[in-house]
Amino acid sequence: MTHMHVAGAIHADVSSPGPQWLERPADPNELDAALWSVTTKRTADGVVSSGGIRVTDAVEQFGSPLYLLDEQDFRTRARDFRDAFAGWTVYYAGKAFLTRTIARWVDEEGLSLDVCSAGELATALDAGFDPARIGMHGNNKSLGELATALEAGIGRIIVDSLDELDRIVGLCEANDWHAKVMVRVTPGVEAHTHEYIATAHEDQKFGFSITNNQAMVAMVRCHYDPHITLLGIHSHIGSQIFDTGGFEVAAKRTMKLLSQFTDATGTQLPELDLGGGFGIAYTNQDSPSTADELAANLREIVEHEAHGYGITEPKLSIEPGRAIVGPSGMAIYTVGTVKPVDLEGGAQRVYVSVDGGMSDNIRPALYAAEYSATLANRASQADTMLCRVVGKHCEGGDILVHDVFLPADVHPGDLLAVPAAGAYSREMASNYNHTPRPPVVAVNDGATQVLLRRETLEDLMALDVGK
Template sequence: MLHVPGPARRSRRDSNPRTRLRRAVLYPLSYGSMAALGWPSDSLAPRVALRPARHTVVRGRTPALRRGGFLEEWWTVTHMHVAGAIHADVSTPGPQWLTKPADLNELDPALWSRNVSRDEHGRVGVAGIDVVDAIEREGSPLYLFDEDDFRHRARDFKSAFDGWNVYYAGKAMLTRTIARLVMEEGLGMDVCSGGELQVALAGGMDPARIGMHGNNKTSDELALALSNGVGHIVVDSLDEIGRIEQLCRDNDWHARVMVRVTPGVEAHTHEYIATAHEDQKFGFSIANGQAMVAMVRCHYSPYMDLLGIHSHIGSQIFDTGGFEVAALRTMKLSSQFTDATGVHLPELNLGGGFGIAYTSADSPSTPDALATGLREIVEHEARAHSMAVPKMSIEPGRAIVGPTTMAIYTVGTVKVVDLDGGGQRVYVSVDGGMSDNIRPALYGAEYSAVLANRTSSEPGVLSRVVGKHCEGGDILVRDVFLPSDIEPGDLIAVPDMGAYSREMASNYNHALRPPVVRVHNGELSAMIRRETMDDLLSLDVGR
């Protein structure tokens, strides 16, 4: 039995009840030693009732509590306050939108690629490749990419927005394979760094169909874009305009540019992915006149052709309301520019940000519905300003690649914790985490998950899928119902992992980033191989 000796003099830190309770939880106490915490043992014991364990998921029985023994003391101290004052109040298990599925084995088609299903053995699979086979061949964890689904979604946008330029947003997910698919499906591509541009070119992307983004492009990145003849550069600052002019002057180049503006739209999305309000790093403000200044400067520069205006209101947006406001303000700006210069700007790019369903509660618009709504908005604004409808462009990324990819993890640990209000939550720890999907920690993004290597007839339990990193916020799926018989060795599949998962992956805790594995025609092939420890050590060149 460990005892916490009663100090002769209590420090200010010791007087903090949270500190003392934390010590009580960490170190099992005898009743006699509770006086060190300021709790009289004779008055404590009668007031704290012992409760039987409610561990209905973990196999085996919780040992009986022995009166006056170690287990009784541990149970008493650790249950004096069940999370309320120190931890978040979770008296309502799960968010309001979460409902327990009638069938935990069912796959919601809104969340998965078109070719995902369960086979006769209950295994989740993609186009004839089941997750067990994929893990046996490629290891765990991994991202599983459905090429045919990617092609279908690219075609859906190209067909719905017929007559518009459709640029795939490379920042969502970009590999040489994806660049080739984008090229073959007739889309353009927007990139936002020199690295993305290099990958797009290496994948065979026609530079004339590439738009170069970025709020702080370096001279080297701009030179790479200009020397390769990219279709246009989206300028984001007066400093950048000066850099482009200098490069063109020195190298006898000419730049085709669009001016990115901030129309002051508060998109209904997370603060970090809303990009059209005033207080943020992107673009020129329409409200303070800087957008017009930039447009006039580009127009009169001997080194630039001004093609038009670009805006982007944010990401994971489900309706066209924000786009309506953006179109109204950007087309008004275009009309004012025409009045001032006598020149009609031929193009308008409304960006992307079209949302997808990450949970069964999400209801995104289809490409056809988006196209119908945006066409009506643009045509209405053109009539209102007595101007011709410009050549329109959009930049879908997540909406194309997001549902094409699932992540597969192996369960390592299963724990049950008690919640305030009498509920419980099961913590399912897997062999990945925030290093392969930072979005839940960064944005509070919600995801779904299913038991993937088998079906189960057991009841569902409120679960949280967490990673293996040394962070309390290392959460992959915050709230989901999983079968109560889930156990180490099971496989978990998480849908909608195509966008911003591998692209934002890291080596935190020196984790190795998973591979991206393509499924096509019943075959598996690596698009990005799994990292090795040699990869990590090759960069560590110090002594």
């Protein structure tokens, strides 16, 4: 079983149009519990439901396409990480998905919050989230973003460059502010994930290199600046990571750096953030670790490295990333066209076109990310056929699900549900082809709550101020 997404070409080998890992399901109506939120099931008449809400009823009320977010699942996963990492600080990743309601859930479940833009910070502050429990990332934070963060008194700014450090010091000097910071380092770990979401190797835009001494220079400068309190080191090796192997190398190198800093300054820094980016199951090829497994392994790694370097174990923090909100969400689409295409060698692929696409989920086009899908408005006893679920946009790469077995009687008007759509779907959505973005509706115990309403054509036209 692989521990990373397939990142192949858009078009599979025509002699074998499906990937080797994809198996024809014995029962296409069965929902793999590893892919769906804890309350998702099929009702007696075959309709998929989540949080006690049938997808057919949700589409009738809110339209299609649509994101549903399972509140119970979200809170359960947040608690799982909070409890597994008791004694550590767990930061929810606002970049995965953030609204004022989400910020409130995060607060109520006792997690801290990581933001990386003015919009995310404004959402958190407007929701009444305690600034002392907010951290701010970003490789190119503007003066305005930094000023808002410093004035609000957020708990930590993750410094990513010397230019940013100059901006922070200048703002503090001009406004009599004081900054609490962590220095982001690149430990040189090649995470087993897609190139675009691996963030700890040397040749990329984030952080200070440990190997060429950039990190130590930044840390010493922060340490001796009267306007700054240096809390510690931040490391992040990537996203959609399934085990702790890479973290062992990152911990070894960051703990060594902490030890070297103590030797150079006589001060031991109190905190270390190992990042996170823990993976989730998008298809049955994925096998993510549980929060308990991750916590046990990371605790052992940190304890071993601290002992090895003869230093006190620092206060630890992590950022689970998509692992909290990703599995809580599903995307619902309506089928518009079903088109069989004959391939060379006698193979056939069926293109199932839906009313969304790369404007509401860019990940398959951007990362060649793999997803699953199921017929959601009914059960079917038909044989299955290999399908490619595609969007409505004017791009050949507008693919939502590269390969999936669907019932052969799938037809226009059917609903398809795509699991694991809670993270980086609506958050990365665009208005490509002037397409309004779908709404996000939370479901819980038979009730619905709109978190983000559907955009309208009037919304788009309001931005166009030309004549």
